[in-house]
Amino acid sequence: MSTPKHREAGGRIYSRVHNALWLRLTDGTYRVGDMLPAQRDLVKDLQVSRDVVQKVLKDLGDKGFLVSVRGSGTRVIALPTTNDSEADDPQARPTLYEYMGKAFREPEVSLDLVALTAETFIGHFRSQTELVTAGKIKPARVTVRMLLPSEDTPLEYPRALDPKDDRVRLRWRNRVRRHTAEMGDFCKELEDAGVEVKLLIRRMQRSPDFKLILLNDVHALVGLYSPVVGPIRLDDGTIVSRAVDVKGAGVNLHHYERRVAGADDVSQFGDYREWFDSRWNLSA
Known part of the structure; x- marks a missing residue:
């Protein structure tokens, strides 16, 4: 059973990865139509578990920015706008x-x-x-x-x-x-x-x-x-x-x-x- 401390640490890791990929969607690293790196490459790049990467990709997919195609990978289909919540966060x-x-x-x-x-x-x-x-x-x-x-x-x-x-x-x-x-x-x-x-x-x-x-x-x-x-x-x-x-x-x-x-x-x-x-x- 996970402890509150473990859950807090997991939340921070998830937020770090989510913010990293969000930034790449907004700063021109990833553009509409681009294929994201393979999950194993994201795991190595971001120094996290595959489970965290998959959760973040699913969340960004649910928000309408990414789509995953079995056997092909994950493609960018939309970019965040300045009206999205992360962009309006004064701490972002x-x-x-x-x-x-x-x-x-x-x-x-x-x-x-x-x-x-x-x-x-x-x-x-x-x-x-x-x-x-x-x-x-x-x-x-x-x-x-x-x-x-x-x-x-x-x-x-x-x-x-x-x-x-x-x-x-x-x-x-x-x-x-x-x-x-x-x-x-x-x-x-x-x-x-x-x-x-x-x-x-x-x-x-x-x-x-x-x-x-x-x-x-x-x-x-x-x-x-x-x-x-x-x-x-x-x-x-x-x-x-x-x-x-x-x-x-x-x-x-x-x-x-x-x-x-x-x-x-x-x-x-x-x-x-x-x-x-x-x-x-x-x-x-």
Whole structure:
């Protein structure tokens, strides 16, 4: 028979796994139509029992976000919205999904980004573009400035530990090229929908220490990149056993907001605004 202490511990583990998968549904890690990793991979990734993973997947399935197909796995069929309870919880971690949605509800949208690949950012930009083309929202102008690492500079990460092995860096380069090309396509879709769009991309000579998104010059989302050493699977399926990389889509974000004029800016928004502008101006 389980004791109250065991039940409490089990509840905390369930909540941790539920929150982790919920975050991945809202931050662009998992998109509609994606297959989730196999349960055995989720068990290893989240360091929990298979029973806990199955309970969380069932709960998210009951809420209409996932569907499980026998022999095929679990597919994402819908994403949470900012009206869902977890998103409204003041203790919940901020998500790019939430703040990107808020930004696009304004007539003037400005988005400044510092990132390693911009994959998550572009995924959420695509979601807002789809809402615009469907006629559900209609900003007048959208301005995007993206600051990404240079392709011509040796990066601290991602890279293979073997200095002669360039495959990890080339994998990163190809992904960035693909993502930025997609960004151009989405901006063209906005223009076709009658939105005035400006997209600017500059390169900096280093790997960023953190992901930074400034939205409408009011909100800042910041997440630290923590380098780790481990295996990396290349796009052709081969494994580089020892490489340096960071969490991208799964990085925890912290929110800072611009204070009203005359108030103490204890939120640090101003520091990040100044940091981005100085980096942007120094990057050719």
